[in-house]
Amino acid sequence: MQNxxxxxxxxxxxxxxxxxxYTAGIVLSGTEIKSIRSSKAxxxxxxxxxxxxxxxxxxxxxxxxxxFGNYYNHKPKAERKLLLNKRELKKLLKEVQASGLTIVPLxxxxxxxxxxxxxxxxxxGKKLFDKxxxxxxxxxxxxxxxxKKSYK
Numbered sequence: 001m002q003n004x005x006x007x008x009x010x011x012x013x014x015x016x017x018x019x020x021x022y023t024a025g026i027v028l029s030g031t032e033i034k035s036i037r038s039s040k041a042x043x044x045x046x047x048x049x050x051x052x053x054x055x056x057x058x059x060x061x062x063x064x065x066x067x068f069g070n071y072y073n074h075k076p077k078a079e080r081k082l083l084l085n086k087r088e089l090k091k092l093l094k095e096v097q098a099s100g101l102t103i104v105p106l107x108x109x110x111x112x113x114x115x116x117x118x119x120x121x122x123x124x125g126k127k128l129f130d131k132x133x134x135x136x137x138x139x140x141x142x143x144x145x146x147x148k149k150s151y152k
Contacts, residue, residue: 005036005116007108009043014134016104016123022092024118025083026058031066032074036116040064041108048082048103048120050093056082058105058118082118095122 012018028036035041046061057079065073084092095101107119126134 005039005108005110007036007039007041007043009046009104009106011044012104012106012121012123014131015126016102016121017126017130018106018121018123019101020122021106022084022088022120022122024056024120026116026118027081027083028063028116029074031069031072032063032080033116034069035063035066036108037110037114040066043105043108043118046105048105050096054089054093056084056089056092056103058082058120061105061108082120092122 040063042062043058046058048056048058050056059079060077061080062076063074063078064076092103096103101122101124103120104123105118105120109117109119111117
């Protein structure tokens, strides 16, 4: 596939401490995959949640309606099922229930076969002082890079 779709959740790494990563498939309809292939999706405010049957869903993921979809179009904010191995689902469910961790999407992309995949992470929320520390480190690195650039 020539089309490179790489939709990222930039806030996730700032707001959460990433503990473990997984790659999950997504159950999509025809117009949803067409919108994703044209990069008309957003995972900025989304999160993942288990239902009562133990299935994992991504909530609040926005996939814009397909322009040529007429009455077959999808709902932009529908819940979409994620596809993982049974072993991975059990492990994630156990971690979420036991220690209060959350599952956040990091990246939406197309693999080599053209299938939409969602990179998800088991994450722990950062405290305010951790976020301040990250901002401080980022500013220091930026200043250091400016100084190095001026000496070259």
